[in-house]
Amino acid sequence: MGIKRGARRGLTRLVPRSLLSRMVIVLVIAVLAAQALSSLIWVAQIKTRNQENVLSMSNHLAFSIASTVRFFKSLPVEYRHIVLDQLRRMGGSRFFVTFNSELINISPTPDTDLKRWVLEEVDSVLQRELGRQVEIISEFSFAESLRVFNNDIRLLDLPPGWGHHSLLLHPQKTPILVVQIGLEKDEWLYLATLLPTPDGLIEGDYLPAERLWFMGITVILVVLSLFVVVRWLTRPLKLLSRAADELGKDIERPPLPEEGSTEVVAAARTFNSMQERIQRYIQDRETLFSAISHDLKTPITRLRLRAEMLDDDAQRGKFIQDLEDLDHMVHGALQCVKDTTVHENPVNIDLHYLLQQICEGADLQRKKVTLSGLLEQPFWGKPLALKRAFSNIIDNALFYGHQAEVFLEDVQEGVHVAVRDFGPGVPEMEQDRIFEPYVRLEKSRNRNTGGSGLGLSIARNIIHAHGGRLKVRNHEQGGFVVEVWLPRQYQEV
Incomplete structure (x- = not known):
């Protein structure tokens, strides 16, 4: 079973994945199959026509041989050699004729279908x-x-x-038909002749090199034409795929041009309609959260004023604390929506400088952050969104680990940024939960916490909007590491 699965995987790897390659291969196979089929039909027709011609010639030749045999049989025995000598002096006849006292051994030519058809037809007519x-x-x-x-x-x-005069001996090596007929006792009539078209008996190459070259050139030209046409037909699919990828990074990107074939226009129109619905959904979500935040501010303010008028200090403190938590949660939810939907145009960004600004801001707050690594070229993205994302990651590291290390480098797939803190880390079973809104793993981190638990969730959404990915792990020497990979494909650097 393991061998079969390995063989199946190997065959799967050999199958091309792109639509262009698959269509070209299918069309090439179809063209080659058509060429092979037409060649087989061509050869079959040539063989059939050749067989008909050879049988017709053999039939007429056999009747001529029969007439010659009857002529010599009608002569007295003593006159046969005299008449034969006179025929030779006059230039001979269609046949080379001799009289022998015994049957002469003939060295046969190789057996072929044409040879068999001729001999069968000649023997049948003569008998x-x-x-x-x-x-x-x-x-x-x-x-x-x-x-x-x-x-x-x-x-x-x-x-x-x-x-x-009777036989063509040069320059072509052609088969000679020899017919020996018993006349009287110890006398054989020997006739040798050529077919009217002796080359018809030679089974040549039905597919000569010239025809094979012509077929090869034809296949190459057809394949090149098909490649150009298929590539032109599949180009809208590539544009659609690229547009879908860019839509995840920039929801405000220009709509696809609705041009081309009917199917391509329908697909582009559907894609543009989907983009419009997503834009309306995001706008409606922002409007809803803004309205909720605005509507909640007034009753929260009234409740805070009424709480201030309570006589019981303990109850007043608890009441005010609950109102502050509620206000903080409303602001956090609104900020989450705003931070993950940043309406700004992408530009070339010096990521090293951007991270350095964040680290310097932390230093002003007397928090220790070190930055290492450089990039060879700028990164194409949204600067404010990326600054919020990395600020949240670094602030999270400083909050739980008190100090952080930031490492920046170019990798094959794009840009790699790693942020390490020196805190207690996070159990592996709980690491996926830190991206959930309002989740703070108090038991595994620090009791003296604040915030709403939205920082890493917002950061991950921004990274995903740039086509990147974010992963977390515990460091081998202690602490917690957040790693970010940002791709450079489709970027105008």
């Missing part, structure tokens, strides 16, 4: 025309190994005038 009692031996051979007289004399050993 039908001459009678099945006549002994007929047919075979193909090449000139260099063909013997013509009593197994001793080769065709190439004869004078040029004997066979060159």
Whole structure:
């Protein structure tokens, strides 16, 4: 099972992930399959046409051989050689003809379908025309190994005038059809000839190099054209993906252009509509919290005035403390909404200088903060939002650890910032809860606490709005570490 899973994972890694690559591969396979299918059809048609031509030629040739055999059989035996010599002096005939006292051994050519079709057609016609009692031996051979007289004399050993008028011996190496027919006892009629188109019997390459080169160039041109077209068609999807990523960083980004194909226009219109709904939701949320804060200020102020008029000092103190807690919670909730929805344009930021300002402000309050590390280039982001986020992280570290170390560096994925305090740390089971609003882990940190428990929650939301991530852990040598990674992709640095 482990081997199968490993093999399956290996195959999964080989499969391209992008839509462009997958579409190009599918189209390339389709083009190659179409080329292969068309080539198979091409070869099948050529073979069929070749077979029809060869069978037609073989049929006519067999009738000519039958006529020649009947002509020589009609002559008296003593006149056959005289007539044959006269034919040679006159330039010969279509066939190379000899009379032998024995059957000559023929060195056959390699077996092919075309050869088998010709021999079957010739034998069939000759047996039908001459009678099945006549002994007929047919075979193909090449000139260099063909013997013509009593197994001793080769065709190439004869004078040029004997066979060159009937047989094409040069320059192409073509098969020669030899038919031996038994006449009387100890007499064989030997006929050698070529097909009317002898090259048709040679099974050549149905897919020559020129055609393969043409197919290869065609496939390359088609693939390049498909790549350009598919890339053009999938470009709106990349823009949509980039817009979705940027929307998480800047809800006020310009809407997508509604242009292109019908499907792309519909997707862009839906995306823009979604962005408008999110913007309205955020605006309505801010308006709601502002209204609640404003409406609560008056009754809280009246309750505080009435509490001041209480005669019982103990009850008055408790009453005023509860009102202050309520007022603090209302302001904290409103501040949380404002800090996580910062309406400002992103600019190039010197993060080192921004962190240095925060650390210097802490030093003025006699809190020890050290900053180390540099960045090679500015960071593209919202300065006020990032300053609030890092201020909350550093203030949290100073509040619980009394002193903090801030480290800044460039990493492969962007910017890495680590803030370490020297407090008691946080149990691993409770670390995820510190990002929940109004949660303060009093038992694991410091009893003398303040604040509303919204600082790290606000910081994480701002970091996420910049496409980054925030993680926490306990330090090996004691204390608590908050780590921030901010990406640089899609940034105009």
